[in-house]
Ligand code: NDP
């Protein structure tokens with residue numbers, strides 16, 4: 243392993259990080275096809291400077307395996323409930339392999355019908371959604387993805403958890419450039435951020451959530467035991483509800499409340515479904531695709547032209563650095579990772 247201690251952490255090439263992640267996942271009993279898919283999403287997060295969903299997630303995934311929350315050798319089963327719909331029953335395994343298995347058919351159907359949707363059912367989800375919408379946008383499709391999580395988030399106006407952190411991700415293809423992508427939780431912050439603050443012993447902003455008595459707190463531990471807030475007041479709250487509905491009842495899967503009940507106090511990652519929608523711009527536009535994608539580019543230029551940044555631009559810059567230089571893992575995290583399966 244090409245790891246060398248550096249000040250403040252351990253430096254690794256991306257290949258070394260991938261090998262470490264695969265080895266640790268295999269060491270805790272994850273089947274090799276799952277381990278490869280899961281490692282890839284963690285390496286992508288670390289590479290792109292998304293610490294809350296990077297290699298830290300090895301600890302999270304190992305915990306879900308140890309607690310029996312995930313089926314480590316699940317075999318995803320692909321079906322076609324309707325002409326433009328794909329379903330992958332993940333069999334209780336991690337979501338990454340289920341997405342990989344469903345993606346080719348989703349792309350084919352989006353091209354054939356102009357729009358198609360993929361439901362991942364019965365999966366365990368610990369990851370960011372941007373790898374999925376970025377992959378689809380890289381194939382020329384407009385993509386949306388939604389997943390509930392565990393009931394950790396209070397609705398606007400309340401202080402008791404109902405929603406998950408419920409991310410929404412969007413990808414837009416840009417000819418000759420990296421896709422436009424955004425992906426964020428509908429909570430004030432991803433729960434992973436609060437967990438990283440807890441690990442680092444740092445206070446959290448008191449507008450991220452409440453303690454168990456419904457009072458604002460700056461203590462990460464207390465907030466994790468209480469309720470998080472949605473972003474943007476009633477607007478984030480409505481979006482969080484939408485995610486519950488479209489990636490829960492609409493696809494016959496769990497809400498965040500169902501998920502945390504099914505976890506039964508084990509502290510594993512959320513169990514349930516994910517909805518991915520793919521739209522082929524050629525469906526509406528035919529031969530005029532290039533003309534209209536150019537109008538989108540004009541909008542991006544007018545955002546960047548005034549010094550504002552596009553979502554995903556920081557991530558692509560971090561990616562370029564990591565590809566050239568590798569990544570540095572905080573020492574304490576590296577030590578915890580090395581203890582996995584030991
Ligand atoms: P952030 O609040 O950090 O927002 C991330 C998005 O906003 C990115 O697309 C980011 O682009 C963009 N962005 C951030 N700052 C700016 C800015 N100043 N100008 C323009 N764009 C900006 O994300 P969250 O903490 O809410 O979520 C982090 C991750 O957690 C997500 O990837 C999400 O999928 C994941 N998550 C997963 C859950 C699950 O159940 N599986 C649940 C909750 C969250 P850039 O990347 O370039 O900075």
Ligand code: PYC
Nearest residue numbers: 368369407432433434
């Ligand atoms: O950070 O909120 C989060 C999260 C939940 C599931 C995966 N990440």
